[in-house]
Amino acid sequence: MMQFHSFSSRISDVRPLLTDRIKLLRLSVADRRAGGLLVLTHLWSAAVPALTAVATGRLVAVLTGAATGRETASAVVWPLTAMAALLVADEILTSLSETLEHYTAGRLDARTRRQVRRLAMAPPSMAHLEDPVFADDAARASDVGEGRVRSPGTAAVGQLRLVFRFLGAMGSATVIALTFSPWLAVLLLVVCLVNRALIRRWWVHLAEVRDERESMRRRAEYWSEVASTGPAAKEIRLFGLQEWVVQRRTRELLAWAETIWAARRDILRQQGWISLLAAVAAGAALLLPGLAAARGNLPAGDLMTVIVAAWSLFHIAAMGREAFDIEYGLGAVRALERLESAYRVPAVSARAEPRQSDEASDTMGEGAPAALRIEGLVFAYPGSRQPVFDGLDLSVHPGEVLALVGQNGVGKTTLIKVLAGLRPPTAGQVLIDGKPLDAARVAAWRRRVAVVFQDFNRYPLTLADNISLSAPEHRHDREGIREAARRAGIDALAGEFPDGYDTVLSADRTGGTDLSGGQWQRVAIARAVFAVEHGRDLLVLDEPTAHLDVEAEAHFFRQVVAKVGGATVLLISHRLSTVRQADRIVMLHAGRVTEQGSHRELLENGSEYARLFQLQAARFTETQQYAGGRKAPR
Numbered sequence: 001m002m003q004f005h006s007f008s009s010r011i012s013d014v015r016p017l018l019t020d021r022i023k024l025l026r027l028s029v030a031d032r033r034a035g036g037l038l039v040l041t042h043l044w045s046a047a048v049p050a051l052t053a054v055a056t057g058r059l060v061a062v063l064t065g066a067a068t069g070r071e072t073a074s075a076v077v078w079p080l081t082a083m084a085a086l087l088v089a090d091e092i093l094t095s096l097s098e099t100l101e102h103y104t105a106g107r108l109d110a111r112t113r114r115q116v117r118r119l120a121m122a123p124p125s126m127a128h129l130e131d132p133v134f135a136d137d138a139a140r141a142s143d144v145g146e147g148r149v150r151s152p153g154t155a156a157v158g159q160l161r162l163v164f165r166f167l168g169a170m171g172s173a174t175v176i177a178l179t180f181s182p183w184l185a186v187l188l189l190v191v192c193l194v195n196r197a198l199i200r201r202w203w204v205h206l207a208e209v210r211d212e213r214e215s216m217r218r219r220a221e222y223w224s225e226v227a228s229t230g231p232a233a234k235e236i237r238l239f240g241l242q243e244w245v246v247q248r249r250t251r252e253l254l255a256w257a258e259t260i261w262a263a264r265r266d267i268l269r270q271q272g273w274i275s276l277l278a279a280v281a282a283g284a285a286l287l288l289p290g291l292a293a294a295r296g297n298l299p300a301g302d303l304m305t306v307i308v309a310a311w312s313l314f315h316i317a318a319m320g321r322e323a324f325d326i327e328y329g330l331g332a333v334r335a336l337e338r339l340e341s342a343y344r345v346p347a348v349s350a351r352a353e354p355r356q357s358d359e360a361s362d363t364m365g366e367g368a369p370a371a372l373r374i375e376g377l378v379f380a381y382p383g384s385r386q387p388v389f390d391g392l393d394l395s396v397h398p399g400e401v402l403a404l405v406g407q408n409g410v411g412k413t414t415l416i417k418v419l420a421g422l423r424p425p426t427a428g429q430v431l432i433d434g435k436p437l438d439a440a441r442v443a444a445w446r447r448r449v450a451v452v453f454q455d456f457n458r459y460p461l462t463l464a465d466n467i468s469l470s471a472p473e474h475r476h477d478r479e480g481i482r483e484a485a486r487r488a489g490i491d492a493l494a495g496e497f498p499d500g501y502d503t504v505l506s507a508d509r510t511g512g513t514d515l516s517g518g519q520w521q522r523v524a525i526a527r528a529v530f531a532v533e534h535g536r537d538l539l540v541l542d543e544p545t546a547h548l549d550v551e552a553e554a555h556f557f558r559q560v561v562a563k564v565g566g567a568t569v570l571l572i573s574h575r576l577s578t579v580r581q582a583d584r585i586v587m588l589h590a591g592r593v594t595e596q597g598s599h600r601e602l603l604e605n606g607s608e609y610a611r612l613f614q615l616q617a618a619r620f621t622e623t624q625q626y627a628g629g630r631k632a633p634r
């Protein structure tokens, strides 16, 4: 019973192994032309060991024949020519197959990276981008290129090479069987394959250990990058953290590497079995035909054929580079499959797609600002026990300017993400003109929303591109770009740039320039204004004045908010002077709306908003008095 169980579990182990291998083979010939050529060159390589054994044996037979006078000296010409031809053809075809493999692997890896990017962009929400399971699998699947180990491309071409190495070994075994003994051929083949299976098991174990520690590797890589790239480099230098970062990186890297080294040490300890089996195979391959030759039962030429064939047969026991490529590359292939099944975009037929978007834009009622309603919204970030919202209800009327205020961390930005469909609600719903914002409507809805996030993007593109990115279909509307820049207060700045609106906003580009924090914020505002000018009818501004100077902040409402035509505006700001002119102010607290009304109404009610406003106003008055006091003559 036990034996049957272990036999059936072996069978069930073999099935996924075969499925994986067939998958890799299919991948390797996905490009028919390159794949076909590769198969032909490998076919040749598979034939070389057997042909070499036969030619060598023939040469030795001719030479011994010539020594005893049975053959003429000129008889060596043919075997020698055959060996030379084999050598030259092998050299040429080996370099051809290496080039083809490189080409095929590169194309397959590029395809994998494209697919990972597509999968990352596909879901309407962005929750997956902060999911560590997604991050690990995306890193596993796209961890390819020079010096990297997980490459689906090299795994696929390695698998094809391996199939032909097996064929070559079978050819050598056939030569041994026909020249000397089928039993010796079978014995050598079995011993070599058992040896190979043992080594492969260890490789697989090593690849699994490496795969499991992906998040450790990502952490170590983060510290490698943080010291030299991005905004962190500035802070690290100023705080004198270079040494600390290097130590931290070394610690993380060593913790990761130690687990891999431990697995390698385990493997090394078990090398004895491999050596024993190899010794048995080599002994049998030399001893048995050697004894037969000594007894006169095997001619010298045949002895040489058997020894050369056995020698090439032994190669199959060794794990060539392709075994390494296959085991590690399979990790990437499997990671991509997991991503594909977890984040698959629902298959929509070519005919159905336009209908879906037609219906979506129909039901989204484009043309007039939407009425938004949030009903019983519950939202918790993945892995967080405390929901940010727990039954929030809120209506946003078409065309109104609604300000959201509340303490740090109360959920203002989160609410925007839910409203824009970037985060699906845990429970409850968002209604756009009475229709639920579901996955089918998100894309159409997004085409109506323009957002300036707190952490807006700074694209290393021209000023014009930075503005028009929010409505790229109108990127040639230079007048629209200039008007958006005027309203955001950066048109004068554009005039100072060497190439005006075509100046690249990046200091590391020739002729490029960088901007100050406030100037970048104005660019982000201009981007949102441009989008509204081209039809977006919900403008979301999350802390739009945080980096602006006093004068710009004072003009912000009049210049930007009041001029957005009929669009609805959602305004988030801790600067109550910025929000006071909104049509309605909503105070959020503990996941719910606690107060709402106009600035005047809230002040008259003696609300929490009123207390905060007076606190800010009092600080301002104090500052003025202080400044006045200093100026006053003694």
Ligand SMILES: Nc1ncnc2c1ncn2[C@@H]1O[C@H](COP(=O)(O)OP(=O)(O)OP(=O)(O)O)[C@@H](O)[C@H]1O
Residues within 6 Å of the ligand: 130, 381, 382, 384, 388, 406, 407, 408, 409, 410, 411, 412, 413, 414, 415, 454
């Ligand atoms: N990606 C995330 N994963 C887990 N928790 C998050 C994430 N982003 C925000 N949070 C948490 O959700 C809560 C709401 O954050 P949010 O950024 O919406 O607050 P906010 O009101 O906009 O704050 P602020 O005024 O400081 O900008 C906070 O407690 C924050 O810690």
